[in-house]
Amino acid sequence: MKVSTEQLRSYILKDIAVISGENVVECYQCGKCTAACPVSKAMDILPHQVVRFLQLGMLDEVMESNTIWICASCFTCAGRCPRDVDVANIMEALRVILLRKRGVSRLKTEDVRLVFSEGMPEQGVVSAFRKFAR
């Protein structure tokens, strides 16, 4: 059986909807999520743009962005969305889909040796690995 790129794309979009529990169609692009985001300055695609790309089925743009790795899961966006779209959940679904593909890991054990010796709490190290590695 052959699976076309289009089919694959729609499977992934469905996956994102299922595991995030969010419906991107609800978003009307007001931009409040981006206005609320404390790290939007460092993102190449802004939070509301992530949702827009997903509405349009433009997965590559989103999956290749640095945005999903910079999102700090601070939940500020979700609290301010007038349409009840939880962008934090969407960001996590995108990370998880990439991380579950073998070999995609954003954090290496070597990265933490130094910070541990500086007193970084266990909570921080465990959180970072849960978010950025598999």
Place this chain on the structure above:
Amino acid sequence: MRFSYYPGCTLKTTATELERSALKAAKALGIELVEQKEWQCCGAVFPLVRDEIAAFLSSIRSLAAARDAGEKLVTICAACHHVIKRTNHLIKTDTEVREKVNGYLQLETSYLGEGSVIHYLEMLRDELGFDELAQKIKQPLTGRKIAAYYGCLLLRPAAIMAFDNAENPRIIEDFLFALGATAVYYPYRTECCGVYLSLNNTQIATDMVEKIVSSAFSYGAEALVDACPLCHYNLLELQKKTPQGKPLLPVYYFTELLEEALGLKEQTAVRKDRK
């Protein structure tokens, strides 16, 4: 007054000062916090995707054990509290998660979300009462200008955490008031500190910390208080990485000030030029 107590990993390792001061203060207030026998790491982050059931198990074990003891579960670390509280909400509201978790755990009595978990600050506010706390203060922190830093995990998502008004909270300010201190309000008190980004995106986290600390400073604070080991680390350590290179404000766990106000320890250091 007696509660089951869930410490979590960080309080037993890097944040020992938080646990030590919290337990000492609780004892002086006549509150018995009984550490659970077989607690496990909460996982530090609550899974935001719907299909990671295994990550809920340790929280459910602790919640069920507290229920069996007939006690509320008390947490001190903001991250543990966030994870356990959200897990409790999920198991109460999501049938599929409830069935899968119970199918796996095979507890004597299934856990359906009937237990309750409260943070130490909620314990002081709702169980003891801040008025009662104020009565027990031996060394009021009169004239001390303290800025509360809330961070994310205790406040958001507001409907689930139900801790306080997420956009304009007051629980830590009310707590400071009970200790006799002056609470300093400043715009960045509920902003994110950068969490684990301090590990692999240090500059971004440093910028976030700089905004928080300089905002508190410009509103006249002489010290910051927080309730989370990771916020605490970021606020302390990343201040040193800002352009001016040295810390603007000292940072304390809220329990350290409590300990001091209860007359259990020497005065915590403050910026002298702010007196």
